[in-house]
Amino acid sequence: MKFHFVDSHTASDPGSRRAIRRHVMKGKNLGRTIQGRGRKHAAAQEPKIFEGVQKKEKLGDLVVARRERDVRVDSDGSTLVFPEIVPHDVLGSPSSPFAGEEYTYFAFPIQFTPSMRYMVYQFHTAVCDAIYPSFFCSRTEQVGSPWFKYMVSDQAFLHCLLAMVATYLNLFRKPDCEPLEATRHFSQTLRLINPKLMQPTPPQDSTIAIIISLAIHSKLIRDPPKCSMHLDGLQRLVDLRGGLSEISESNRALLHKILRTDIELAISLGARTRYGVGGLTAATPGPTAARILRYPLNQMCEPLRHMTREMLALCRQPGKAKMVALQYQDILIWLWQRLIDFAPLSEKRPLDPLDDIWHLSLLTFLATITWPTSFLRGLNCGLLQKLLRERIDSKVLLERGDDYRALWFLDRLCLCHVVRGR
Numbered sequence: 001m002k003f004h005f006v007d008s009h010t011a012s013d014p015g016s017r018r019a020i021r022r023h024v025m026k027g028k029n030l031g032r033t034i035q036g037r038g039r040k041h042a043a044a045q046e047p048k049i050f051e052g053v054q055k056k057e058k059l060g061d062l063v064v065a066r067r068e069r070d071v072r073v074d075s076d077g078s079t080l081v082f083p084e085i086v087p088h089d090v091l092g093s094p095s096s097p098f099a100g101e102e103y104t105y106f107a108f109p110i111q112f113t114p115s116m117r118y119m120v121y122q123f124h125t126a127v128c129d130a131i132y133p134s135f136f137c138s139r140t141e142q143v144g145s146p147w148f149k150y151m152v153s154d155q156a157f158l159h160c161l162l163a164m165v166a167t168y169l170n171l172f173r174k175p176d177c178e179p180l181e182a183t184r185h186f187s188q189t190l191r192l193i194n195p196k197l198m199q200p201t202p203p204q205d206s207t208i209a210i211i212i213s214l215a216i217h218s219k220l221i222r223d224p225p226k227c228s229m230h231l232d233g234l235q236r237l238v239d240l241r242g243g244l245s246e247i248s249e250s251n252r253a254l255l256h257k258i259l260r261t262d263i264e265l266a267i268s269l270g271a272r273t274r275y276g277v278g279g280l281t282a283a284t285p286g287p288t289a290a291r292i293l294r295y296p297l298n299q300m301c302e303p304l305r306h307m308t309r310e311m312l313a314l315c316r317q318p319g320k321a322k323m324v325a326l327q328y329q330d331i332l333i334w335l336w337q338r339l340i341d342f343a344p345l346s347e348k349r350p351l352d353p354l355d356d357i358w359h360l361s362l363l364t365f366l367a368t369i370t371w372p373t374s375f376l377r378g379l380n381c382g383l384l385q386k387l388l389r390e391r392i393d394s395k396v397l398l399e400r401g402d403d404y405r406a407l408w409f410l411d412r413l414c415l416c417h418v419v420r421g422r
Helices: 014-028 048-069 101-105 114-131 141-153 155-171 180-197 205-220 224-240 244-250 252-269 302-315 325-342 353-370 374-380 382-394 402-420
Strands: none
Touching: 101 114, 114 155, 141 155, 141 205, 141 252, 155 180, 155 205, 180 205, 205 224, 205 244, 205 252, 205 374, 224 252, 244 252, 252 325, 252 374, 252 382, 302 325, 302 353, 325 353, 353 374, 353 382, 374 382
16 A cells, blocks of 8 residues: 655645545555444354354364474474374363463573474473362462473473473373483483583582483383482482572472472382471471371371371361462472381381271372372382282281271272272
8 A cells, every 4th residue: 555645734625635534544444344334234143052163163273273383393403393293283172272372472492383382281281280289279370480481591401391291192192102202302401411410510400300300201111220310310419409408498399399209209119218308397287186086096106196187187178278389299298208208118017907007098098199190190109009908908907896897998998099090
């Protein structure tokens, strides 16, 4: 459209002014559809019963467009991240059709395609839902902000994250096969992190997070020796930082990640935790002294009675005021560490059969809260399931009388829940 220059000092006839207005309105309404004033020009209204179908069709077009916009190579000319995942991209949720679009506002060290953004978003959402269940706690910015900062600033961390996303997605398709995409990104991670580990300066939080992710990956592919090796290396990095107390003050979410990995390895191997509670002093809300245990639960040793009262208080939390996400993790980690170190599964068990079976039952119940999927429970609780099944099959509680029959049924129900995911 050409520009028209008008000299306002010169007189203009009505026709010229009309032409000027028409020209201005033409530019203002360019690309717009002007609806007629009369009803005869109005478009026919479709019934609302097709509204859901129309939304689904638009959503399908959005996913197709997202795939078509995917670039097949990175900026450095290498193969696209997640090439084998893009063809299997799932239909987005109607409530959030633009999941992951917020990542478009930031510059990452690696070029993100629309499918990559969607997969990273889904991975982050699934992990947060598992670690911070909504019926126990409410999430805050402290939960995700540290990891997002590492994604933007540290290329090694971003490669490690993409490898974990590929591993996570592969667990639901080919759990016994390591995806090539994960191997590629882990190789890039190790290449970038080695120079950082050789420096004499204390390691950054992102470097520690990478080592923890490597340990978690080893657990997911069922390689406990490699997981222990990564945790040994992590111990040296933590010492260079001044211990867990320093990390606890600066980054509690990172501390929780360290302690959760330590707990998962300890429960699967039947060993003691190497870090303990890491300086955590947590207790469930409410006065524990007022929680009286009835017979025969009051016949257990004092440490187990105390842990039972704490877990009963935790079970009363849903429906009440929600805890902060980090506070919930403080309590959960504290309960795990106390129960594991009370009697490690591969070491000498309590002499009293009631203490022995109830300790296994508390661990099993805590596993159903911590790991919501049967896959994760099977990954971490194989030894625990074996010991609890042996105790239940022995029927040692039934030999003590009818008062213990309810406990025996409760233990059996607990075992069925953790094995079958009911």
